[in-house]
Each structure stands twice: as structure tokens, then as C-alpha cells.
Amino acid sequence: MTMLAGQGLREQAAGQAARLRARPARPSVATLALSVLLGVVVLVALAGPLMAPHSESEVVALPYEGSAGWFGTDYLGRDVLSRILHGGRPIILIPVIATALSTLVGAVLGVAAAALRRDDVIMRAIDIFAVIPAILVALVLFHRFGAQAWVLTLAVVISSIPFTTRFARSAAYPILSSGYIEQARMIGEPLPAILVRDVLPNLVRPVLADAGLRFIGAIYLVAAAGFLGFGPPPPSTDWGSMISENIGGAGLNPWGVIAPSLMVLLLTIPTNLLADRFARRVAG
């Protein structure tokens, strides 16, 4: 088990390095456009509840009425647009918090594994974590503690840590074996000081690039959990839950499925493209 996903992307990023070095440093039009698009989606998700014409539980027409409002009504006759505007917060906030936590824990474990040469203990433990099906962990946690936001966050963190740890370790290794670190060691600098002063600053950018990719994985998991019925408790909702709620009536009002799907895609596609650009830039 020598490779997890982030590593391959990093290697690919290195492959693009030569081409990118020729590029100007200022952001391209595409990057700007993607950032604006992402900013709008995040704004809609966070401020949505303030803009929604109806509450998330108000019944406005018959179920699956395609002509009511912008996107028609859902399986209980509630306004799809309003529920979209109400259902954006969890799918943004939980992945942000979970990614921050798993990146932090992964960085500490990964740097520790690389610096202390304790690959046997830390990486074996991580490998074991990596083979336990994440979905099983999530299911058990949901049934034990209920489908609350912190449980979902914890499930995402647990399933991301193997990736973030592996990435941080592989990013820290070349730094730790470079000349200036060796020199610092020979002068007799204590290891913690070396880690904080010399390793950490060089680690920030690649780890941030990897965090971008983890964030997408986290959005996937949160949306999938909602889809499997472990979203916020009704009548609250999120975009993943809305897809599964309304899939039965997709023949009557397809917007009930298409609108939340589009919102997830408007979140994941720009994030993915931006994270990829950032990762390549870092590698260059």
C-alpha cells in the first residue's frame, strides 16, 4: 500500500511544472471566472435562508407540481427553490470544518512519521484505517450518535486522515532530507525548532493544495450521506438529501432532482478546477 490518491495528483502536478513555469504569475481569466462562480455558489449557500421565498417546511402546492415557483414542488409539495436555498449550509460548512481538522491531524501525524522515522508504527496504523470501509464507519456512527452535524464531520475526518497523513508524509520527506535541514541538525538545532522554522513553512503550500482535493472528497461524502438518509433531521435538508427525497417523482418534476444535483456540481466542479490549478502552481 504505497500510494493513495493525493500522491498521484502531486506527481502529475510535477509533470505539468515545466509548462507552467512559462506562465505569467497573475491569475488567468478562467481562474478569475471560476473563483467568482464559486464565490456566488458559496454566498447563495450561506445566505440562502435569508433569500428564500418560503420556509423549508411550508407546503405551497401539490407534490411534484412542476409549474409552481421556479423549480416546482418536492415530494411533499414544498417549494424546491426555497429548500435549495435552505439546504446549502451543511454541505459547505461541514466539509470546510472536516477538511481543516483532517488536514491538521494528517500534517502532524505525517510530519511525525517522516521526522521520527516511525513509519512502521504510524503508517501501519494508517494503512489499517485505510482498509476499513468509510461508509461502514459512517453508518455505525450515525446509528450510535444520530445523524448530527458533528457526527458527519467526525465521519468525514476519520475517512480523510489516511489520505492527509500519507500526503503530508510524502511532502515532508524530501524537505527533511534536504541539505539545509541536515546542516541545521549538524549545528545541533533541536528537532522541534527545525520542524517549526524550516519544515513547516515549506510544507504549507503543498498541504494546502492537497486540502483542496480533500475538500472535494468531503463534499462527496456529505452529499452521499444526505443521499443515504443521514442528512440534517427533517424538515431541514441539504442538497444530497433532496436528490434522494425527490428521485421517486423525477418523472413528474425532474427539477426536484436536477436542481440540487446542479447545485452540488456548481460547487464541486469549480472547486476541483481551482484546486487543480493551485496544486499545479505549487508544484511548479
Add this chain to the structure above:
Amino acid sequence: MTTGLSYVAMRMASAIATLFVVSVILFAAVDLLPGDPAQQILGVNATPERIEEVRRQLNLDDPAPVRYGRWMWGLLQGDLGESVRTGGPVEQIVGRPALNTAILVVVGFGAIVAVALVLSALSGIREGSRLSNVVSLGALGALSVPEFIVAGILIAVVGLELGWLPAVSLVPIGGTPLDRPVILVLPVISLAIVGGAFGARLIRAAVADAARMPHVEAARLSGVPEGRVILRHILPAAIPPTAQVLAFLVPFLVGGAVVIERIFAYPGLGSLLVDRVSLRDAPVIEAVGLLQAAAVILAFQAADVVGFLASPHRRTAP
């Protein structure tokens, strides 16, 4: 210098050790599930005496290590225990869904590898060309589409609106999905779009890395013809990382299959798992979890062995 055989033996031992630790964690996790199985079997009207009796029958009052030991002892003899909810041996409950999931995963794996190879070849042929850029961008876009969204759109459009393919995977009673292959089409497409894009990016990166290795340049400089450079020097060097990429598709498929099976009501391990976790049927959950973990471990170990056998200097993994 390790020989191939002793390397394989070493990997096997490590796989078994990992599986053993996983079994402990799995058992502990399932033990966390709330509710009393005896109470659930008997319903809310059961008397405390009756509940106590059933608890004793199921050996629920023993401490966890004792119950784990009993479970493991049975497992070593090929006995997975009995379902505490529906009765009957776990082998029978898990067998058919395991076969169905295996079919989905194997067909999905084949489709993903095909998509990934075609895409990585298309984008790798001439790096920087228009075709290459379009394919790379398309793959990155496809990578951003969660498989259940692909599935939802396919069900809504191809299944319900157009009615071309079944939106629900009904398996003939007593048969397998292979008796009605048409039900596999939409689930496999859902898995192959994301998985194929994922595989394509990583395989292409592996080949590009191999092409940049010093020995490739050395071969070119000493006048080895380009075809021979690709066949004898680049491709062999790309095998170990590609094997790792393919291995990594297995946990993706095992996890993805749970969601996909749920959407298409496909009678596999994923659907079984989701049902049995809500029923707190510990023996079945543990069996499914162990099977999934074993598949993932096996894939990773196989990739390590392939990588080991393919590298000329027989280097162990760093």
C-alpha cells in the same frame, strides 16, 4: 535481495495481520451500535424475564473480549455465526449479495480500466495538444461529479423520461445479475464515469513520470529506437505505479457500490449493509465489513506483488 516467493509470503503474512486488526476494530465498532438485540427481536411488549432468557441464549451478557474470541474461533473454522435478527446462518444471508456485488465490482472495474486506458492514451499521445487538453479538462470535470449524481441523472433521464434502460435493478429470483445484464448498464456507467476519470489522470501521470526517468533518456541517447524505448523502458517502469492506481480503484468501488446499489435497489452487499446496520444485526454487519476490508487488502497486496515482480531490481517498497 528477496526472492519473489518469500516476498509474496511476507505480503500474505502482512495481509493476514492487517485483517486481524481490522476484525478487532470492526467488532468494537459494531458493539457501539445502540439498542438491545434481544429487546428488538421480542418487541416492546416483552417481559424482562423473557428478554433476559434471550440475552442468555445469544450470549450477550459475556464481556466483549469473550464474545470476540468466540466469534473469531468460529470464523477460523469457517463459521460466520447466525443472524440475530432474521435467524439463519450468516453465510446464506451474505452469499448471494456478495456474489451480486462481486459481479458489479468486477464489471465496473473492467469498464473503469477500459475508460481510463483510452482516456490516458488520448491525452498522453501528444502532451499539450488540443485533444490532450480537452480530454484532461473533461476528466477533471467528470472527477467532480459524484457517482450518485450521475446515477440520479441517468435514472431521471434514461430510466424514467426515455425508458430505455431499467431504473431499478431487479434481479431474477434465484438468478444473478448476469441473467439480465441490462440491469448492470446504468450502475456500471455511474461508477465508470468518475472512476475512469480518476484512473485516467493517475495512469497518465504514472506513464509521464516513467517517461522522464534517467534510464529512458539514456536509452534514447544511446540510439535505441523510439518504439523499443516505449515498450522496453517506459511501459515496464510504469507498471508498478499503475498497479497501485488500479488497486486504489477497489476501495473506491467497494464504497461507491454501497451508494450505487442503494440508488438502483441493486441486491448487493451495500444494500444489505445499510439494512442490517439499522437492524443492528451484528454478525451480518461484521461479515460484510470483513469481506469489504479483505477485498481492499487483497487488492493492495496484489498491487505490491505485481510492482515487485515488475521492477527489474526487485526493490521492496520504500
